Amino acid sequence: MYEKIFYSKLNLGLKPPHKDTCKLCDTLAVKIRATEAEPDSEQKVACLSSLKTDTELHHRRVELARTSMLNDKKAAIEGKCSVLTFDLQKTIMLPKVPTGVVYYKRQLACYNLGIHNCATSKGTMHLWHEGVAGQGPDEIGSCLLKYLSTFPSMERLVLWSDSCGGQNRNIKLVVLLMCLVSDPSCSIKEVTQKFAIPGHSYLPNDSDFGHIEKKMMKQQHIFTLDEVKNIIETCRVKKEAFDVMIMKSSDFYRSNEITHAITNRKQHDGKKVSWLNIRVLRVSREKPFVMEYKYSHNEDIQFEEVSFAKRLKGIQTPLHKLVLKQTQPKPIKDVKKKDIESMLPFVPPVYHTFYHSILAATTQTASTLCATREISNQENEPNESNTINCLQSCAEDPSVPTETEDREEYWDSEQFEENADDDPTWERKN
Template sequence: MPSHYCRASSTKLYLEPVVQSKSKLYQLYCEKCNEQQEVPLSRWVFDQIFIENNLSIFLPKKDQCDMCCSHSVGNISEGEYREHILKKNRVRQEKNQDKLRADNKEVHVFTHDLQSVQLCPKLEASAIYYKTKLCVHNFTTYNLGNKDVQCYWFDECTAGLVSSVYTSCIIDCLKKTLAKEVLPIILYSDSCTAQNRNVVLSNALLELAMDCNIQITQKILEKGHTQMEIDSSHSAIECQIKSRDIYLPSQYGFLSKEARPKQPYNVHFLSYDFFHDYSKYLMYDSIRPGRVANDPVVTNIRVLLYEPVGLIKYKLNFDDEYLRIIAQET
């Protein structure tokens, strides 16, 4: 399995959580060799091959901030750390204010994220460990105003993990919400560029803002401190599927509906025709604030505003004034 939370910074492949130690893995290997009437390698040779293939047992934790960990061991100055904490507190304050506005029915506020990859089939039997499995994904949105949750389940045969896939799920959720009540929209997410800060999603949100004559705002949480309400939904789903045998990808969806009995999640089983290629028609070719060296780049953006007149504006800090993105129109 690739690491879900460290794809950009780690090249390791992580073994399924079924195996908790190298000793257990070696035991399974020996049992497999005995079944095939082969002589197993020694433990030393087994460990060397394990290292050469860049494998690891334990999955990296998602709730540790690189900046905070570096500061705790003295690799980050006190000034940089204080600035980091101020940014974290500022975006939290912004989110709390928007949540109050959502409670007052002034805006629609969403958080959204992709759940960690699930495998199918998922069984406790050791023999299944060596079988090829499907990667199953769940892109989830959470409405802070009414606690409505949309789960979009699909497997790797249906779609890949590209910008248009996430965009299709987000646009579908927003259109369903706007069909009931037209209000300005605010989206909160982590800083993953493939999911949230890219030209494909920005053009799709701009088109939706123009079609519905509303403002749509994207706000990015501070890296390392991206805890959101949607995490509670993912946690509830993972508790529901824990120690359960999964034979079909659709079972993940059925179990998701049972994860919150009082207000069940809305579960969608996606087929290939659900997804649209939003990269074909772009009004803006880039959302980078600058075009030359030393200018701000996409990862510096903290807020994106899509106006119904067809403009995209941005902020590098929450307390800055909005600036217009100057991009070549296509």
């Protein structure tokens, strides 16, 4: 009744408050309001002019990125190239039950990477839990490789994503794309990856995830990954249903062998390669080991180049001939295991096997990793007694924020870039 009166008779609309707004837009808006409240002076006029100029430039960059995405979508529909957008959905926690004490427990984290084909408007979801793998660049790249091996692409591929440095904009994902285009058996000869402006990354995946989360909100109980898969497959009624792939440990690969075969150069012709400011990058079969990049979505701006090839005598081994090793299941911490076990009384017994199998597998993986590291320590230091507890080697890196802290700024920070660049074996830890 109220909705009918407001919408039809009073011509009014109800709009929910904005959320996930742009950090730069909010900062500039606060500064402009604060400056306008100051007494009139020449300094105030100059400061206001500078702030409004910065705001206008930022909005122009946002509009340029949107125009570029629309042009890519149009090219995909016309069959000129393949265009995919990908994003990671908000973490899904299992089990989902209304019991109040569960809110304070450490639940099993499930991840869903959505890949949206702009030519067909078809969404494909890649689903796994933290006992299988994490959510770093290797996992993102593995999902892309899985998708491209299942759904063939044209010779030119364009990828759109947000600007998260820890997942989408880093050397590990770039070398995986280099490995892809260097393979003569692959139909893809060129991959262009574009990044949306932070705070304005309105990708088609957001709409796809909205359908999923809307149906999940209506489910009071969700216990297993298969139930999540069923929700995703049936969440859309009027549009084509999503395809869902359950990712296994054998589907995930490590990029360490490839990153060891290259040199991650941070400078080119005396200029620093600023990963945090890259808006477009490109790799191609014609230029192996070369990453082309630029700091704007403007088509008129030329690409700069940086070569990651090692300075060796003779011909360097092509990347596609290097063997990608599979990742091992990720061990779950003991404190989380205890919390998961304590929540089983709220889960029907028929679903206990799902959780017991995960806990048993991760326990075996942790024991194997500890034994391997203990043997390695004994080989490296044969004359010294190794009294280090192996479980401590699986602890979190103290430089990484804890789970209760906001990690987004860390993954986009220079600290992550330096760690990932200086040590190719350095991997994001949860």
